[in-house]
Amino acid sequence: MRLLRVNLILFEPAELARPLPRTDPRARHILEVLRRQSGGTFDAGQVNGPRGKATLGAIDPAGLHLTFAWGPPPAPPDPITLLVGLPRPQTARDILRDATTLGVSALHFVRTEKTEASYAQSTLWTSGEWRRHLWTGAEQAFDTRIPEVTSGRRLADVLATLPAASARLALDHYESPSPLSGYTGAAATPHVLALGGERGWSGPDRDALRQGGFQLVHLGPRILRTETAVVAALTLLRARLGLM
Amino acid sequence: MRLLRVNLILFEPAELARPLPRTDPRARHILEVLRRQSGGTFDAGQVNGPRGKATLGAIDPAGLHLTFAWGPPPAPPDPITLLVGLPRPQTARDILRDATTLGVSALHFVRTEKTEASYAQSTLWTSGEWRRHLWTGAEQAFDTRIPEVTSGRRLADVLATLPAASARLALDHYESPSPLSGYTGAAATPHVLALGGERGWSGPDRDALRQGGFQLVHLGPRILRTETAVVAALTLLRARLGLM
Numbered sequence: 001m002r003l004l005r006v007n008l009i010l011f012e013p014a015e016l017a018r019p020l021p022r023t024d025p026r027a028r029h030i031l032e033v034l035r036r037q038s039g040g041t042f043d044a045g046q047v048n049g050p051r052g053k054a055t056l057g058a059i060d061p062a063g064l065h066l067t068f069a070w071g072p073p074p075a076p077p078d079p080i081t082l083l084v085g086l087p088r089p090q091t092a093r094d095i096l097r098d099a100t101t102l103g104v105s106a107l108h109f110v111r112t113e114k115t116e117a118s119y120a121q122s123t124l125w126t127s128g129e130w131r132r133h134l135w136t137g138a139e140q141a142f143d144t145r146i147p148e149v150t151s152g153r154r155l156a157d158v159l160a161t162l163p164a165a166s167a168r169l170a171l172d173h174y175e176s177p178s179p180l181s182g183y184t185g186a187a188a189t190p191h192v193l194a195l196g197g198e199r200g201w202s203g204p205d206r207d208a209l210r211q212g213g214f215q216l217v218h219l220g221p222r223i224l225r226t227e228t229a230v231v232a233a234l235t236l237l238r239a240r241l242g243l244m
Numbered sequence: 245m246r247l248l249r250v251n252l253i254l255f256e257p258a259e260l261a262r263p264l265p266r267t268d269p270r271a272r273h274i275l276e277v278l279r280r281q282s283g284g285t286f287d288a289g290q291v292n293g294p295r296g297k298a299t300l301g302a303i304d305p306a307g308l309h310l311t312f313a314w315g316p317p318p319a320p321p322d323p324i325t326l327l328v329g330l331p332r333p334q335t336a337r338d339i340l341r342d343a344t345t346l347g348v349s350a351l352h353f354v355r356t357e358k359t360e361a362s363y364a365q366s367t368l369w370t371s372g373e374w375r376r377h378l379w380t381g382a383e384q385a386f387d388t389r390i391p392e393v394t395s396g397r398r399l400a401d402v403l404a405t406l407p408a409a410s411a412r413l414a415l416d417h418y419e420s421p422s423p424l425s426g427y428t429g430a431a432a433t434p435h436v437l438a439l440g441g442e443r444g445w446s447g448p449d450r451d452a453l454r455q456g457g458f459q460l461v462h463l464g465p466r467i468l469r470t471e472t473a474v475v476a477a478l479t480l481l482r483a484r485l486g487l488m
Contacts, residue, residue: 098472141466181483220488222385228342231472232479232488239425239480244464 007034008043008051008139016046019063027064030056044068045144047135077105077145078243079190081166082234083158084108085197086115086151087226089122093133094227100137100147102234103243108158109151113202120152155205159212163190168214170194171233172201173223176216180236183217187241193233198226251278252287252295252383260290263307271308274300288312289388291379321349321389322487323434325410326478327402328352329441330359330395331470333366337377338471344381344391346478347487352402353395357446364396399449403456407434412458414438415477416445417467420460424480427461431485437477442470 009026020027030036036056044054044066052070059065082099086092086109099107111120124130134146150158162168167185170176171194185191194214196205206216219232238244253270264271274280280300288298288310296314303309326343330336330353343351355364368374378390394402406412411429414420415438429435438458440449450460463476482488 098469101466101468101472102476103466140469143466179483179488181488220482222345222347222387224345225342225384228345228475231475232346235476235479236483236488238464239423244423244425244476244480 008045008142008144009054010045010047010135010139010144012047013049016066016068019060019065021063022059024063030064031059043142045138046070047144047146049073049144051142051144074143074145077147078103078238078241079163079166080104080234080237080241081106081108081162081190081192082147082230083110083155083192083194084226084230085110085112085155085195085199085201086119087197088116088119089124091198091225091227092119092122092124092130092151095230096130096133096149097137097140098227098231099234100134101141102231102238103141103143103145104147104234105145106148108149108153110153110155110158112155112196112205114199114205115197125151156208159208162192162212166190166192168192168194168209168212169217169237170201170206170209170214171196171219171229172206172216173218174200175206176218178215178217180217180219180233183215183236183240185240191237191241193237195226195229195233252289252386252388253298254289254291254379254383254388256291257293260310260312263304263309265307266303268307274308275303287386289382290314291388291390293317293388295386295388318387318389321391322347322482322485323407323410324348324478324481324485325350325352325406325434325436326391326474327354327399327436327438328470328474329354329356329399329439329443329445330363331441332360332363333368335442335469335471336363336366336368336374336395339474340374340377340393341381341384342471342475343478344378345385346475346482347385347387347389348391348478349389350392352393352397354397354399354402356399356440356449358443358449359441369395400452403452406436406456410434410436412436412438412453412456413461413481414440414445414450414453414458415463415473416440416450416460417462418444419450420462422459422461424461424463424477427480427484429484435481435485437481439470439473439477 045051050070057065289295294314301309
């Protein structure tokens with residue numbers, strides 16, 4: 001039986017032709033956790049490309065020499081765009097990972113009237129650390145597809161660039177008349193799901209969302225942490241769209 | 245508008261008649277985060293009892309003198325029992341908090357064929373630290389109700405003590421024919437939801453679950469972390485039961 005703790009290891013296409021340096025965390029994982037030796041194989045994937053089998057060849061000072069046998073290209077990503085009011089960095093890390101595991105095609109962390117401007121200057125965003133959490137989330141799901149991510153743009157600017165034909169839902173604990181669990185939108189339509197983040201939406205945010213075609217929905221009377229609300233809302237939407 | 249970052253502060257009934265020591269984390273929260281002074285009020289709750297308003301009176305060397313005005317007793321907890329294969333302590337912390345926020349009446353961390361025996365000796369369980377995560381989860385939900393928790397009992401022993409008339413679902417990525425999102429059980433029935441934890445169920449575990457009346461269900465093709473699967477499964481079940 002396959003263990004639940006799977007090990008898909010992702011590579012950028014540009015990395016495939018050269019040895020993997022022994023100092024790379026993936027090299028240590030292959031040798032020390034998977035305990036592969038020369039001739040051993042493991043599950044690999046190309047970012048936004050096919051999955052396949054990697055075979056470990058020679059290990060020399062240049063690094064681990066790998067050869068790959070690739071499967072077919074992946075299906076397009078699930079047509080869900082997630083939009084979240086920019087949260088504190090630790091919350092953003094969880095959302096980057098978990099939304100990728102659950103499956104979205106794009107993930108926008110937006111500035112709203114109530115978000116904390118300083119969060120956009122976190123090293124999570126300035127150092128590129130955010131990419132690592134996407135990879136962790138995709139590897140967990142045994143998937144190669146990495147969502148498109150933006151952070152720090154204004155809500156209005158992101159609303160102006162959403163897919164035109166999408167259905168749009170915004171979570172709101174205070175002014176929404178209907179539960180997300182009762183939503184009956186069409187499974188074939190791309191969806192945008194918006195969450196206000198730690199302090200919710202302001203009045204002008206709600207106006208912008210309503211003018212942008214968003215329907216306000218809620219997750220019931222209990223108040224969830226932002227990262228828990230993301231998982232709960234994506235779960236209900238994916239179930240509705242027949243993806244779960 | 246009420247902020248999403250609510251501040252319900254819980255007290256044990258035995259604590260209500262005496263001053264709250266200034267060294268207590270709740271005292272620091274009242275003075276330093278809520279910035280209450282003598283005469284100020286905040287939302288309080290009795291563990292498994294009513295919510296109400298607390299008024300801060302004198303602050304002297306004995307501590308914070310509080311008086312309370314209580315509302316009605318809470319409704320019975322939602323009739324959901326969660327059963328999880330004992331996970332690593334950090335995962336258990338998240339589950340203790342998030343399952344309490346989402347709402348369950350009991351939470352059993354069980355030993356199965358594939359759980360790591362050493363996890364039961366973690367200070368999370370031996371020091372009583374686990375209770376703190378329940379309080380955090382309940383305060384987040386603005387609720388006073390704390391689930392009953394056990395840890396380290398054998399799966400078979402817990403199965404033998406489940407509510408007799410309950411409907412029973414076990415998450416299984418490998419042998420379940422049907423998605424939890426398509427489950428159509430009756431909303432009025434108490435439910436038991438079981439997750440195998442990090443390494444899933446063994447064959448004998450599955451036999452015991454089936455003999456115990458459990459139906460195997462899945463969360464779709466993507467493999468989730470244990471703590472994410474708990475949130476996703478509780479969300480789908482609560483939505484089905486009309487609680488979300």
